[in-house]
Amino acid sequence: MAEVKKMATRDAYGQALAELGEEHENLVVFEADLAAATKTGVFRKKFPERHFECGIAEGNMMAVAAGASTMGLVPFASSFAMFAAGRAFEQVRNSIGYPHMNVKIGATHGGISVGEDGASHQCCEDFALMRSIPGMVVLCPSDAVEARAAVRAAYEYVGPVYLRFGRLAIPVFHDEGMSFEIGKGETLAEGDDVAIIATGLMVYEALQAAEQLKAGGINARVINMCTIKPLDTELVLKAARECGKIVTAEEHSIIGGLGEAVCAAVAESGIPCKVKRVGVNDEFGHSGPAVPLLKQFGLSAENIAKVAAEL
Amino acid sequence: MTKAEKTDLAIKATKIRMAIVEGTHAAKCGHPGGSLGAADMFAYLYFKELNIDPADPKKPDRDRFVLSKGHTAPGLYGALALRGFFPVEDIKTLRQIGSYLQGHPNMTLTPGVDMSTGSLGQGISAAAGMALAAKHTGNPCRVYTLLGDGEIEEGEVWEAMMFAANYKLDNFVAIVDKNGLQIDGPTAEVMDSGDIAGKMRAFGFEVAEIDGHDFDEMEAAFKKARETKGKPFGIVMRTVKGLGVSYMENSVDWHGKAPNDAEYETAMNELNAKLAKLEAM
Incomplete structure (x- = not known):
């Protein structure tokens, strides 16, 4: 494992959205003023007409994404894990989880590795919150390759998916083209x-x-x-x-x-x-x-x- | 609108009110007050305004209606049943185990329900998302949502209004039912929302203020809504909570409790008398 390449899973998230956006017209992104950090900005650059800024209003964003999903779109709603799973928990629970909407929540900056921003932004409770919602799929990829595969799998799965990505660049140890299946370790x-x-x-x-x-x-x-x-x-x-x-x-x-x-x-x-x-x-x-x-x-x-x- | 049309809508509204009383009485709980107050609007929406088809409840270009004040589900169910989405007698299963008529609307169970709601503040956001998606995909449908004047105390409502104005959602109509009452008392005492229409205008809405029991004013407002381009439309309608059942009118107590057997008799007698009068017109 010498000379391991490093990349943050949030970067892979942005890349994967841009790749999938190429293939699927109905993929849209909702963002709460963090596009540069969540890396949905990568998607925005390519598909500005399919990237919807919601401003700093995560609760509204989640319910907006829920409504949009009923019209045949596949929304990825993004923010930091703290605000996606934490602040907007009840919107995710009631407007996405309860009606089993086809909404994907792309939550970046999960965990302690957020680093310097400190505890207010270091979400260590998101798995607990999201696991407790019936029917919610919860994914946390281990490297950039798996992150891209997980985003693709989340798009293909019909129903709500919570994806947690990290801020920190970490080793990429999976081979490109790895097989990935939701629910399989x-x-x-x-x-x-x-x-x-x-x-x-x-x-x-x-x-x-x-x-x-x-x-x-x-x-x-x-x-x-x-x-x-x-x-x-x-x-x-x-x-x-x-x-x-x-x-x-x-x-x-x-x-x-x-x-x-x-x-x-x-x-x-x-x-x-x-x-x-x-x-x-x-x-x-x-x-x-x-x-x-x-x-x-x-x-x-x-x-x-x-x-x-x-x- | 002709007199005959208005009489017909009044008959529909009275039947919706009867369904509300039937449902909450059978359930021994529920929210009759706000449902009764909005019954005229439910009648107008489901029998005049909305492009919907009970035979094809999921038709892609149908207009969407999101009951943001989800606790007034009995009124919505009454309208849907009378419009032919499901049998009127099923109203009596409201809130019972196994019923598809949940205490608050559930889109996965009930034909004609476009969004699961009940947690205040979220319906308007979902409706705004639908309106945005409709514009994005070129769907000609319009999206309507009904909020309570207590509900607008939720901050999310104003997030959604900012969003609707920012995206120039002129296919979107947010109706605020201003009955002036909420669970803990008059809204002016619990949390004074002040000039709701003025606030909505400040948030970028074109707004009509109407009497929520006047079908002519509804017609004019919805016409204006369709003609308004480049901004979302708001309707602030003054209503009498509990209207149609004398002892429930303007009463905080009847927000969330059901009539007992004697009260049920009184209510149904009043509504039947009203119906007979309308049908004789």
């Missing part, structure tokens, strides 16, 4: 001593952790769980049966995210398996450069390896 490394189930930027950290664990004689399975809902329960329970130990890793609160979804699946299965969650431990973030900040919050390969080794 991806096993990136085989091993039977412990399974690391990760999502988003924690997937690459999980792969690094597996390398570190290998040096200590522990063979870790690494599963990339881009789809947080619906969870690939089959793959989770296979890991539970075959490894007996699971570490989850996500750039999200340990409350309500991937970790809790895995815990619920394992607990209800009756399979004896220990689970530990690596995530943000029920606290707010703060300002600082993203990479040291992630380390400080234990969102690192070293911490995953430590937790896995101790399990």
Whole structure:
């Protein structure tokens, strides 16, 4: 994995929109005054007539997108995760989720890795909020290649989809043309001593952790769980049966995210398996450069390896 | 509008009021007051204004109606049933388990309902999204939404108005039902919304202020709405909440409670008398 190219998943989101816009006339974008940051500006440059600025009014934007979707358009509504999932939660719940609208929510700047802007903008609650809405698909791609594939899959899926992208440039480790299916996890490394189930930027950290664990004689399975809902329960329970130990890793609160979804699946299965969650431990973030900040919050390969080794 | 047309609309409005009383009485709950007050507007929209077809409720170029004040669903259901979207007697299943007539409108269950609403402030946004999409796709339909004067306390309503004006949605009509009452009391006391028409004008709307029980004024306003180009249209209509049932008129108490058996009898007697009078005209 030498010389790994880095790219933020938000950049891949903008690219994917521009690509898909070429193929699909009915793809439109709604934006809440953050086009340069969410990267929907890339789409706007190519298709200005299909990019609708909503101003700083995320709640209105979500319900506008819902209405537009009833007219045969496929809207991608974008903002930062904090405002898309947080501020506009109730519009997403009632105007998009309840009528099962064909609206895609492209939420960038998820998690602690927002960095310097600090806790007000570091959304670590979006998985919890979006998972709780019946029928909502929740995706969190692990690199730029998967992000592009996820955007395409979200377009092709009929129904509401929440996509979380990141601000930070992270390693691109998937091969171009990877196959992607909503609801299917991806096993990136085989091993039977412990399974690391990760999502988003924690997937690459999980792969690094597996390398570190290998040096200590522990063979870790690494599963990339881009789809947080619906969870690939089959793959989770296979890991539970075959490894007996699971570490989850996500750039999200340990409350309500991937970790809790895995815990619920394992607990209800009756399979004896220990689970530990690596995530943000029920606290707010703060300002600082993203990479040291992630380390400080234990969102690192070293911490995953430590937790896995101790399990 | 001819006298016969007006009488016919008044008959429809009275039947809508009867459906509202039937539904809320059967459900033992619901929102009769605001539904009754808007019954004349429901009648006008569904029997005069909207381009719709009960035989083809999803026809792509139909006009859209979004009940932003979703709690007045009994009035909408009454209008839809009388217009032929579903049997009038089904009104009695309102709010019951298994019924397609939910407490607040659900577009996935009820024929003729264009948007699921109930959480105040969101319907107008969805309607604006429909109007924008109609313009974008070249759909000739028009989009109408009905809001309450309590509902406009939600900030989202004004976000949606800014949006509608910004995109020059002249295929969009936002009607505000100004009955002056909300759950906790008169709107002037709960949260004084002041000059609603003036505020809408300031937000970029062309506005007509009308009597919400006068079909001639409705006709003139909707005509003006169709003629207005380059900006969205607002109709602020003064109404009497609870109109048609004497003891519910202008009463805060009848926002969200159902008539008991005796009250139901009184209400239906009043409405039947009104209907007989209209039918004799």
